[in-house]
Amino acid sequence: MAVPVTGAYVESLLATCASVEFFAGGVVLELRDAVSLSVKSEEYDFVVLYAQIDRLSGCSDWIDLSFVERERTPPQLMERGIRLHFAGFSLSNTVRKLEKFGVEHSRKSIHDWVHKCDLQPAADIDPNHIALDKTVVQINDYWYWLYTAVEPEANKTLHIRLYLTATADLTEWFLRESLEDGAVGLSTGLVYSPQFNATTEEIRALGERLVPYRRPYVAHIRNERFEIWEAFDEFMDIGAELGIPLHHSHFKVTGPPLYETAERATDLMRYARDRGIDYTADQYPYTAGSTMLQALLPPWVKTGDSTETVELLRDSETRQQIKADIENWRLDNWHNPGPYTGWENIAIASLESETNEHCLGRSIASIANERDSNPVFVVCDLLIEEDLQVTITLHQLREESVQHIVRDELVSVGTDGLFGSGKPHPRVYGTFPKILEKYVREESLLSLEEVVRKMTSLPARIMGLSNKGLIRPGMDADLVVFDPRLVSTTADYENPRRYPKGIPHVLVNGEFVVCDNEVTGALPGQTIRA
Known part of the structure; x- marks a missing residue:
């Protein structure tokens, strides 16, 4: 056993x-x-x-x-x-x-x-x-x-x-037990395998379990590219039919075909609320996203365990099939992020070993040119060499779209951060101070009070955490002390692992975890339950 x-x-x-x-x-x-x-x-x-x-x-x-x-x-x-x-x-x-x-x-x-x-x-x-x-x-x-x-x-x-x-009955049983134990909601990543294979009916059946608890359904919607509007419809219809809160993970519109559609996307949130749906979202303030390198592979490649995935990537016939599926866009309903984003716009963020350390921060196109190889085969080879443990940064957004979305009152702040060695996305270290520095102090895009709401009481309300998000007697004393004149981030894509400035104190459950800019070593955090 x-x-x-x-x-x-x-x-x-x-x-x-x-x-x-x-x-x-x-x-x-x-x-x-x-x-x-x-x-x-x-x-x-x-x-x-x-x-x-x-x-x-x-x-x-x-x-x-x-x-x-x-x-x-x-x-x-x-x-x-x-x-x-x-x-x-x-x-x-x-x-x-x-x-x-x-x-x-x-x-x-x-x-x-x-x-x-x-x-x-x-x-x-x-x-x-x-x-x-x-x-x-x-x-x-x-x-x-x-x-x-x-x-x-x-x-x-x-x-x-x-x-x-994969049985729906067992999944529903797990969800019911988790909700009874204090899970704050249900989350899916329908753009990723294996959840990519879930049908709307299966998701709706799981959503029904949320109804008695009034907990949110949180989704990385099924598609953020050519079929993004159909993905919006699927998400909203589930919320409208079941009467459950919806939360849209890392809200964005990606790639040149969608650069002019940010307003249409935020209008859909208003439309959802007109339908009676409690619809909210979160966003990170960067023009690049981040995910695992495996996400560039067709979903069928990732149906077994990691050992079997690596074996498929080694097989010459399978590699040709992967290449054809990606380059010829042969799979319906799969967003195919490699060609859509452009190999020149996808950079290696972190690796499992030091063998390919020279690839950190470089694009797939650049590595393919150096190796005199096809970009798809570079993806396969790096995954083999690093035992699948590779993350990437995808430069696929436009600043104007980011700014339009961040102004929306229904959008909270979230990092969507992937920790790791090498050069992880700077949002891991810089999301919150960047908004305070750039969009409040420098560009006056948002008021300080509104941004604080987006970082505290709004996400607490979204997740149903009644003891968090506000300062008042009886609330959890999770506090961040910052200087609005100095708070800033020095983390960027070249040097992402830099701590912010202007945040001298952080308290968790009333205990200092950062005091006078020094980490105290205290670990007062507790599991959060609804």
Whole structure:
């Protein structure tokens, strides 16, 4: 069973295990057949006797190999491969494990072995006995939640069950539990994979769960380019039909085709409010956005785990298909940010290693020219070389559009910041002081009082945080002390990791975390719940 475990929990497990195999992201524990291992769950009030579950132990009696015909692989190794994959190893990792024993098989072969085994639970068990074990397994390119069914009173393990991670029922269950536990709302990034594949009906079904709580639906809308107006309609229709608050993440209009449409976009917010929708937005005050380099790949490339994505990027035939999809705009409804923004306008912001450090701050077009390669292949190669951990900055906005949006009373301030080494977007360090410096003090675009509202009480109201956003008795003492004559940012695209000036004090829950321009080291913050 693939379980993320640490500390004393690890020690108690290791003491009862016949063998342990480590891999990226967790461990596989093979329990002794005769051992009953009791593990107290932090989330539930029962004890699970994992050793009673044959499929999660070293026992292989549950594996029926009667389907095998003319198979040269020793049965013991077939059983081992099935157990490893069922425990959480990807097909690729399972193949590599078997190669150590001199067994060479394709991922499809491993999948066929697992698929032909009986993985279904008994049909007569009360589903109320199912408890989530927070483990995901992969079978035939589909991901499943692994559940353990227990009888709490008898402290007895009944069986295990697999549920597709993508099922609407399970997603709704998670959302309902989260809302009960204080989640401030529901957020989606429909422009990104895998949420790109979610239908309007599925999003609406999740939105219905918000109705009793009056919590907001927060969305990075499905498209910010050619289909932006259809994406607006989808978002607004959900809010209007369900009567739930809507919050539009990092509101903007991107690329030359939309440079003249900022007023139309803000008019749509007014139209939404005329329809009775509590519609708000947030914005960062820069003409560039930022995201992961993976976002430049077609959605179908990112359907497996990270290991499988990298393998796809290495495959020459797959690379040609990726190139054709991007350069020829072959995928409907996908915004294709690479060509739309322009390879010369997309710069590398952060990397996982120092190998490609010379690429930081440089455009994809520049790197492609240096490597005498195609920009799409540069994207693929950098992702391979950096194990997918690359962020980018996309210069795709116009200052006039930014200023028009920032003036709107429904738009709050947000960084949308991606931390990281290298040259992250300067908005991480500079968003709030830049607005105070540029749009208040220098250009008088906004009053100081209005900007303070956009940074404090407005976002607190949007997220339903009744104890934040204002200074009055009984409110949380989260305070920022700044000098409006001096507050400024020196962070820019070349040197983004610079702290602001003119902010001498910051208090969280009434305790100084910055005092006289020095970080105190205090950590008084707490989890925020609705």
